[in-house]
Amino acid sequence: MAALHLCHLTPSLSPLIIKRPQNFSYFFHTLSISPTNKRFSASVMASAAKKVLVPVANGTEPLEAVVTIDILRRAGADVTVASVEKQLRVDACHGVKLVADALISDCADTAFDLISLTGGMPGAAIFKDCKTLESIAKKQAADGRPYAAICAAPAVALGSWGLLKGLKATCYPSFMEQLSSSASAVESRVQQDGKVVTSRGPGTAMEYAVALVELLYGREKAAEVSGPLVMRSNHGDEYTFAELNQVKWTFDGSSPQILVPIANGTEEMEAVIIIDLLRRAKAEVVVASLEDKLEILASRKVKLVADILLDEAIGRSYDLIVLPGGLGGAEAFAKSEKLVNLLKKQSESNKLYGAICASPALVLDPHGLLKGKKATAFPALSNKLSDPSEAENRVVVDGNLITSRGPGTTMEFSLVIIEKFFGRQKAIELAKTMVFVHP
Numbered sequence: 001m002a003a004l005h006l007c008h009l010t011p012s013l014s015p016l017i018i019k020r021p022q023n024f025s026y027f028f029h030t031l032s033i034s035p036t037n038k039r040f041s042a043s044v045m046a047s048a049a050k051k052v053l054v055p056v057a058n059g060t061e062p063l064e065a066v067v068t069i070d071i072l073r074r075a076g077a078d079v080t081v082a083s084v085e086k087q088l089r090v091d092a093c094h095g096v097k098l099v100a101d102a103l104i105s106d107c108a109d110t111a112f113d114l115i116s117l118t119g120g121m122p123g124a125a126i127f128k129d130c131k132t133l134e135s136i137a138k139k140q141a142a143d144g145r146p147y148a149a150i151c152a153a154p155a156v157a158l159g160s161w162g163l164l165k166g167l168k169a170t171c172y173p174s175f176m177e178q179l180s181s182s183a184s185a186v187e188s189r190v191q192q193d194g195k196v197v198t199s200r201g202p203g204t205a206m207e208y209a210v211a212l213v214e215l216l217y218g219r220e221k222a223a224e225v226s227g228p229l230v231m232r233s234n235h236g237d238e239y240t241f242a243e244l245n246q247v248k249w250t251f252d253g254s255s256p257q258i259l260v261p262i263a264n265g266t267e268e269m270e271a272v273i274i275i276d277l278l279r280r281a282k283a284e285v286v287v288a289s290l291e292d293k294l295e296i297l298a299s300r301k302v303k304l305v306a307d308i309l310l311d312e313a314i315g316r317s318y319d320l321i322v323l324p325g326g327l328g329g330a331e332a333f334a335k336s337e338k339l340v341n342l343l344k345k346q347s348e349s350n351k352l353y354g355a356i357c358a359s360p361a362l363v364l365d366p367h368g369l370l371k372g373k374k375a376t377a378f379p380a381l382s383n384k385l386s387d388p389s390e391a392e393n394r395v396v397v398d399g400n401l402i403t404s405r406g407p408g409t410t411m412e413f414s415l416v417i418i419e420k421f422f423g424r425q426k427a428i429e430l431a432k433t434m435v436f437v438h439p
Contacts (some may be wrong), residue, residue: 050216053082054069054115054116055115055133056092056100057122058122058126064201066302067209067272070209071209071213071225072213077113081098081101081102084127093120093123094275097305108132108136113216114147114148114212115148117147117149117153125156127153128161151201152175154169154175159181163196165183166183169193170200172435173201187200190211203431230407236437236438241394241395241397242393243396243398244396244398245399250319251319251421252317255282255284256283257318257320258322259316260275260286261310261321262306263290264291264329265331266304267299271324273410274413277430280433281426287307288313289309294308294309298326310336310339311338314339318351321342321352322354324356330358330363334366343364352400356406357404358378359377360375360403361382375387393405395409415427
């Protein structure tokens with residue numbers, strides 16, 4: 001159970017937002033950059049290879065890992081997900097199961113353009129004790145190549161290895177005192193000092209990942225990648241949403257029973273954020289694979305492992321069924337007669353259902369599940385909605401239906417679900433704990 005504890009700590013320090021001109025991309029509102037960085041970025045951009053190592057371990061924070069992998073692969077980086085365990089599969093925090101591409105020992109002789117360490121406990125502590133990873137990271141630093149870490153990892157791993165000496169760095173709030181012994185600790189949501197990037201926690205993971213894209217490819221590429229993510233421009237502020245035909249969301253038993261289907265081509269960022277946040281709120285989340293096996297290959301080639309197959313899932317009753325997006329995943333959902341029938345039964349029973357990104361337009365609308373409802377969807381697909389009148393909203397709740405726009409709105413989408421079940425206070429406290437909202 002130790003793997004679940006880190007992200008439930010209450011932050012003790014308030015993250016700093018660095019304000020930039022309004023015409024900058026979303027990400028640039030929260031990145032703090034030291035004066036030495038401009039010279040370094042130019043030299044990195046001149047390099048043709050963009051190989052990135054993202055280690056994972058039992059107890060890794062899955063949201064941070066998957067968001068980083070997903071966004072870097074969107075930018076065209078060759079990302080190797082490496083397990084520091086004895087096997088490829090790792091049991092991350094909150095019951096999320098990931099399958100790595102390689103073992104860390106397979107990566108010892110490879111030169112990477114960037115190494116990014118994910119947080120979570122005991123994942124970060126396992127990184128610290130992994131001699132192979134320590135050796136790789138120290139060689140990376142000695143060779144003058146970039147490295148980065150988020151959440152607990154800056155203090156627990158990089159700091160303990162002496163790789164933050166003389167640098168400005170940030171980390172998860174409750175580890176700031178530990179970080180102060182090995183770096184100049186600052187409270188930026190994302191801090192870049194020369195070749196090193198650090199960040200605070202799950203709620204800053206998207207900003208962190210876009211910062212890594214800029215480090216490797218430059219500001220223009222970072223803006224190109226961040227635009228379609230539908231990121232927030234007001235990082236750290238409380239979220240808002242549109243609600244029509246307000247009804248009280250209830251659940252049977254001690255906690256909500258929630259089904260999250262996944263398929264090959266599902267948007268991994270959205271799926272993992274939804275699962276992660278709802279489980280933090282103590283909802284009972286069942287992840288069901290539409291494929292003929294538990295493991296699915298998501299949109300950006302992240303390998304996720306479901307809890308059960310859909311055939312087993314359809315025999316159960318759920319308080320809420322929620323569909324992640326991703327073009328391939330949404331198409332698979334729309335073609336699944338079993339899933340569509342389950343959704344129709346859910347709707348006809350006035351039970352709760354929802355979808356994000358491509359799924360409102362490609363799954364719910366074609367099957368009549370948005371009839372008489374207001375909804376939103378991924379911007380490029382919102383014209384496919386029968387009624388796009390509320391499509392500009394980031395999250396829309398219409399009675400027993402909730403929809404949202406894309407990867408950058410998934411945190412808000414999940415928090416609204418938590419608010420509807422448990423109240424706004426619980427949702428905001430969770431958002432603060434994740435450093436998504438300012439403490």
